[in-house]
Amino acid sequence: MRIIITGSPGTGKTAVAKLLGKRLKCAVLNEHDFCMRKGIGKFEGSELIVPLGKLRKALNAELKRRRNIIAEGHLLCEIKLGADAAVLLRLHPELLEARLEKRGYNAEKIQDNVFCEGIDYCKKHLHRNFGKGKIIEVSAHGTAKETANIILNKLKEKSDIG
Secondary structure: OOOEEEEOOOOOOOHHHHHHHHHHHOEEHHHHHHHHHHOOOOOEEEEEEHHHHHHHOOOOOHHHHHOOOOEEEHHHHHOOOOEEEEEEOOHHHHHHHHHHHOOOHHHHHHHHHHHHHHHHHHHHHHHHHHHHHHHEEEOOOOOOOHHHHHHHHHHHHHHEEE
């Protein structure tokens, strides 16, 4: 199974992907690490700017090559990928703000990410790129383990994953 996990920074994508990878016996691919390994993007200050076309092409090639993989990252909602399921992690904007503050994000980045969460930015892009039938939307207000269990149950509803 090829699964995409996306959502605003701070929603728990990386932690949830690692747990799901263990449970489903899937490789886990982190968007940032993948871009660094493949030489996709360039740094502007401390931020990696990723050309979405290059990311889409390289990631689709990787997804084609592997059967059981989970790819996670906040840009994945913006590109059309050959995945069986696209998981969107959601978090109430106030909770997201608190998580990002705790991580030391600057005020402007916090405001940008909270705004995007509030206007359903990722959700709108996912619907455009994956279609409603492949999307699993999950509130990430609990622990990563609780969120992973919810995702597993929703995946089981869609197919016969063990």
